Amino acid sequence: MEALVDPRPLRGEPISLDLLNTRWRGDQLFHDPDGLAIWLASNGLTDRAPDSEATLGALLRTRDALLALRTDPDNPDAADALNAVLAHGRIRRVLGPDGLPHDEPDVTDPTWLPAWLAADDYLRLLARDPGRIRECVHENCILTFFDTSQNGRRRWCDMARCGNRAKAARHYAQQTKEAQKG
Structure with missing residues (x-):
């Protein structure tokens, strides 16, 4: 199988911003039949989330919430929408094989994992320096x-x-x- 190439001009941003950047060229990436697979691969999620309509729908809901928050950070509806995405998972602390504590995402439905990771990442960026x-x-x-x-x-x-x-x-x-x- 030929490797899928991400055509977007800006890659390597944190996952929440990378999701926002899928709007590039009129949402071209997610309208491409391989677009979701390309995005999942670009974010190291190919083996962790299905390339499905449900996954795409969750990502689009999350992207809409993030975009609304970027436009108006005080928008309660956008905050509620992002919190609804975050309700699909949580961080679980575990002791790793290296003997050190690790934070792992615990998302019961893998179709929500990419969306949840993007929402959680946005909170991390806000905490770091909005x-x-x-x-x-x-x-x-x-x-x-x-x-x-x-x-x-x-x-x-x-x-x-x-x-x-x-x-x-x-x-x-x-x-x-x-x-x-x-």
């Missing part, structure tokens, strides 16, 4: 990222993609302005 969850400032980009830069001033999802476009547009505007003066 100000570092950012949307790309490029006017034509809808991608979300977690700013891990040392100074916390990252503005673009990807410097090579959106950052260079913004710089090129500024340069072009400056050249046009100078040409009109001269």
